[in-house]
Amino acid sequence: MEIEVITIGEDKKEYIRIGCHRVDSNIKEIVRFIESRQGRIDGKDGDSQVSIPLADIFYAESVDNKTFIYLQEACYESGLRLYELEEALSGNRFVRISKSVIVNLMKVESIRPALNGRYMCRLMNGEDVIISRKYVTEVKERISR
Numbered sequence: 001m002e003i004e005v006i007t008i009g010e011d012k013k014e015y016i017r018i019g020c021h022r023v024d025s026n027i028k029e030i031v032r033f034i035e036s037r038q039g040r041i042d043g044k045d046g047d048s049q050v051s052i053p054l055a056d057i058f059y060a061e062s063v064d065n066k067t068f069i070y071l072q073e074a075c076y077e078s079g080l081r082l083y084e085l086e087e088a089l090s091g092n093r094f095v096r097i098s099k100s101v102i103v104n105l106m107k108v109e110s111i112r113p114a115l116n117g118r119y120m121c122r123l124m125n126g127e128d129v130i131i132s133r134k135y136v137t138e139v140k141e142r143i144s145r
Helices: 025-037 082-089 133-144
Strands: 040-045 048-053 059-063 066-070 075-078 094-098 101-104 108-113 119-123 128-131
Touching: 040 082, 059 082, 066 082, 082 094, 082 101, 094 128, 094 133, 101 128, 108 133, 119 133, 128 133
Parallel strands: none
Antiparallel strands: 040 048, 040 075, 059 066, 059 101, 066 075, 094 101, 108 119, 119 128
């Protein structure tokens, strides 16, 4: 595969063009990676593909080896495993709060102590998610930044 990078003028819109013989899983992975860096991530709603803006995501959860992305009033399945989604969202405002949940810190309404060293995280859509003891310190650090 040949890769070419061309510098364009500031007055032109940046773009990425991929030339391929067929769209296979490698090409789809490249596209997903680029889109995740552009502030969107792919999700599935039944048979439909949906492009989800990162700013709309409240949290992502892994259930029975499937990853779900939760928005204000919608839920989409992701083709990525939770750790892959975490990598794609790294450097953004997302943080892991338990073995199975990643939360968007911009959607957190409040955090309060719960039982056994855990914390309860109330999101702006009214949902509560548990912050596991293992992740409390990291969440506190990320919030204080």
